[in-house]
Amino acid sequence: MSTSGAPKIVIIGGGIIGCTTAYYLSRRFGSRVTLLEASKHGVAQGASGKAGGLVAKWAYPKELVNVSFHEHVALAEEHGGSSRWGWRYVNCGSWEGRAGISGDADPGASGGVSRKKSLEKTLGLTDGGVTKNARRKKTRLPDDLRWISESLTDSYSPMAATGHTAQVYPYEFTASMLELAGANGVEFVTGQATSIEIGDDTGDEPGRRVTGVEYRDPYTGAAKTILASHVILAAGAWSPTLLPQADLPIAATRAHSITLQPRSGVIISPYVLFTEIKLPPTPDDRLTDASPEIYARPNNEVYACGPGDDSPLPDTVDDVQIDEGACDSILKHVSSVSLELRQAKVDRRQACFLPTVSKGGGPIIGEAGNVAKGLIIATGHTCWGICNAPGTARAITELVEHGEIRCANLRQLHPSRFI
Ligand SMILES: Cc1cc2nc3c(=O)[nH]c(=O)nc-3n(C[C@H](O)[C@H](O)[C@H](O)COP(=O)(O)OP(=O)(O)OC[C@H]3O[C@@H](n4cnc5c(N)ncnc54)[C@H](O)[C@@H]3O)c2cc1C
Structure with a gap:
């Protein structure tokens, strides 16, 4: 993934995938990251706040779980997870x-x-x-x-x-990830994304590239745009509504x-x-x-x-x-x-x-370069999103930083296998 200049990253969705990704990205990119969430009540209002919270070595898919379990242990040790989000x-x-x-x-x-x-x-x-x-x-x-x-x-x-097998309180874990991301400079915006903006890439590699995200301000109804070089689609079950051209099988x-x-x-x-x-x-x-x-x-x-x-x-x-x-x-x-x-x-x-x-398998993690460069999909975590959020976040951060996922071989989860 080529990035001319420093990336400007917009994450769509404040569930556990979006918030954990915001935290991992913030350690490298700080205030160049914005998290957009549609709910008027803040993050983790969907599945991420209402799940059981199991984190298991026997979850699936294995290649992601192997990274995620280890990351959960490290996060809990570093940030006092047992008192902060009930890790045990x-x-x-x-x-x-x-x-x-x-x-x-x-x-x-x-x-x-x-x-x-x-x-x-x-x-x-x-x-x-x-x-x-x-x-x-x-x-x-x-x-x-x-x-x-x-x-x-x-x-x-x-x-x-x-x-x-371990567990967390999913709401507290997700809210903590946002809080830690915020401390590193991530901006939190309340608003419902209405479209991912795509334009011609005039850089070294011509083609289509994301340019920003349009969203609706929930209080005024006004349409606004945040410019971006990278858009991370982590809107859970709502993700397909933002990619009408791609038939995302969620x-x-x-x-x-x-x-x-x-x-x-x-x-x-x-x-x-x-x-x-x-x-x-x-x-x-x-x-x-x-x-x-x-x-x-x-x-x-x-x-x-x-x-x-x-x-x-x-x-x-x-x-x-x-x-x-x-x-x-x-x-x-x-x-x-x-x-x-x-x-x-x-x-x-x-x-x-x-x-x-809906096609089986997943989650879907990686750059959907066939739709637009800089468009990263991170969704479809089925019943193991709490467990697999840290592995997803680490993989996406590597993708933005190095242009490739290094922590695991996630080829089976690549968007090109699904859209
Ligand atoms: C009953 C139940 C029990 C579960 N138990 C476990 C468990 O024990 N362990 C485990 O690992 N997993 C469990 N899961 C699965 C886990 O909850 C999900 O995989 C995970 O929460 C998915 O996270 P997400 O961030 O992708 O989606 P979500 O939590 O749905 O978050 C998506 C966010 O995107 C926002 N959004 C949507 N559209 C837009 C838009 N246009 N603009 C801006 N924001 C938008 C939404 O408002 C939402 O906040 C369980 C799930 C259920 C239902």
Whole structure:
């Protein structure tokens, strides 16, 4: 990637990919970086603030995870991640059992979700660092896992070796990245990008090149332009709207989640559980099941998320609608296997859109030189964007600085494979 003169970089999107990239770029380019975010409420209002927060060596794609996990460890050490964004190692297991704790809630109810989709987090598990012994299913729970019912457990198996799974609070991590970037001079602008400006490159290598980003000021409605030599498209599920000419294969999957505050005195030990809950038969005698992911968090909070659905993507992150039925379902399912969660107070009910790659594979990372020089795509992180943000940020910074990605071979993720 040729750059005549010092680059001027605009990042579109203040999710975890945009904010982490802003921080990594700021260490090299400082105030030559601008981050543009559409939400009136600041960064991390979408998936990046509402995700579970798992960071795993067994995530995918491997070439990106290998860089990202190491970068997460380094960031946490350098910036006090454990107190600042809840960085810690966590146990992770697969739990199978039956719904059995009843009350007025009907654990069989499936809520208002039209078509359910798995978030597919466990696809990367081949061996995950787990020994054969550890993989064998056990009916007994680990001694310190007391917040899910032992008597309703059919099996429990660890999914990864100790030290292979960690977690962060995704909102705090993302906001911290922006704060650190700001301290290095990055400018934060609130506004919805409406187009990526492309013109003729009159430099040494003729062709098309990005020249800037046009955006709408959310308060005045005025159209404004920021000039740029490099534009990083990190707008998550909204990314295709900014590249109408390229048919970017990014689809949007809505997913719901809730957070719970257990009663005082209840200790939530550090486990993330991928559950498979058999629900009671329906009136027409169909057996159904539910698979919420349940995350213990460092502040004793519990996060749980359900399946995805294909509700249409709204204009901005601020317009995302919550289907209360989908949140009720998650609550009923987790309450049906844990008295501790049944008695907990619901703090947050939320929904967001996950950016998935409709052709499979991804994320998409690299310069889309066939569209325009200086146009860098960083999106489609599916269910592993929290984990893979630092590797993405490092790769993009190398691309802008050296014209090539040096930390890993990310050829499989190059935009030319997707558009
Ligand atoms: C329920 C659930 C659980 C998850 N759990 C995990 C997990 O445990 N671990 C993990 O690694 N990943 C997890 N993920 C995945 C992770 O949340 C995503 O991969 C990641 O947040 C994607 O980040 P992003 O920055 O690409 O997108 P987003 O977070 O969606 O951010 C995109 C940003 O771009 C902004 N934007 C959009 N259009 C414009 C525009 N025109 N102009 C300016 N700004 C714009 C949006 O407002 C938004 O802030 C989970 C996802 C879900 C849904």
